[in-house]
Amino acid sequence: MAKIAGKGRKPRRPYHHGNLRRGLLDEALATIRAEGVDRLTLREIGTRLGVSRTALYRHFADKRALLAAVATEGFRTLRQHLEAAWVEGGRNREAFEAMGTAYIRFAIANSSHYRVMFGGSIDPKVCGPELAAEAAGAFQALVDALSSLQRAGIVRADDTLTTARYVWAVVHGVSMLAINGQLPDPVSIDGLTRYTSDRLLTGIDVGRALSGAPRG
Amino acid sequence: MAKIAGKGRKPRRPYHHGNLRRGLLDEALATIRAEGVDRLTLREIGTRLGVSRTALYRHFADKRALLAAVATEGFRTLRQHLEAAWVEGGRNREAFEAMGTAYIRFAIANSSHYRVMFGGSIDPKVCGPELAAEAAGAFQALVDALSSLQRAGIVRADDTLTTARYVWAVVHGVSMLAINGQLPDPVSIDGLTRYTSDRLLTGIDVGRALSGAPRG
DNA sequence: ACCTGAACACCGTTCAAGT
């Protein structure tokens, strides 16, 4: 990766890393995955990268800024998962349900990362525009899919933004309950995920008696 | 409150407080409300109560145990709000919607407290049975109401527990998005809350076109 | 420009000691 130093040039490669910022982000995320946000320590990240404890401050304003950057990358990845599910599913009603399932699956598979994204340890107003933009991008994937289904006459023609927020709240709520251990076991998580796929579109009242899950 | 010391008895009232545990809980909650969990410091609680920084350890194992106790009280209060909405609303479909609204309102009015209850800084398995019991109690209020509506033929006769978890996830999701500032303004929060009341029961697909909110 | 090393203010927690 690094340029090979020519004869006349000093071999002045950067102190330790070609891209320390990248390394800091990766190491922070690895620690968050392995031990949770609470155990994340700037000092340990530094020593783990073979760098001073304060080198980080050349790339991030403070710890919160580092966490905001981690969250930003999380929203980018989430959007990719959502768009993939929508496109590969065929951009229809089933694809929309697959999108919801993909959302929940992402949250569970990356629970610590997801908690940083939504944990409230970072507030969107303070942490620069990148985080807000990336979060809005992930949300936009949902809005676009929903808007498409509305034009196709599959989803109610309510205000698109409000409907999208509702869908977001539902999958977010399921994800949080699953992550927080408030659902007793994996079976109940799967069950709730499937149930959500069904009920989100048709509601929980009677009058749609046919297509539902059995009383189980 | 304290017994008046009789003549022959030493006026041996406790060092500073009749109930230090109570004082610690109240002070912790007050700080959480005013400044958020991150700013909560055991030392400041102590000095604020005019007590040693380590007196707390006579009443709580550590900081996490204190937070767990705060969360426990939160679930108790939440349950009271839910049951009040259900009973005062007349135990019918409208009362159930009022229960959902009461849930979201509680979360928003006590956002920092709510975050402690669901923030994941405390895991239910470790923190003793009281927290789990009180959380289960709040959930049970929802299960009971739902079960009643199922018997009345108002809500689909699906598995009650799964349905209750779904409803919980929905109101929890709306609450979290509102608390985290991911909804742009109070108007959108109200709008989403109303929309949730409607759509939770009837779903978002077409075929129920009449009773919905207009597209504005 | 980028990184270091020492220092500062702060924190949760422990523990022998007091009453």
Next chain:
DNA sequence: ACCTGAACACCGTTCAAGT
């Protein structure tokens, strides 16, 4: 039983100094 005071190990952050 309940509380204190000093101490320990740890943390985020600052800043003058190095290359």
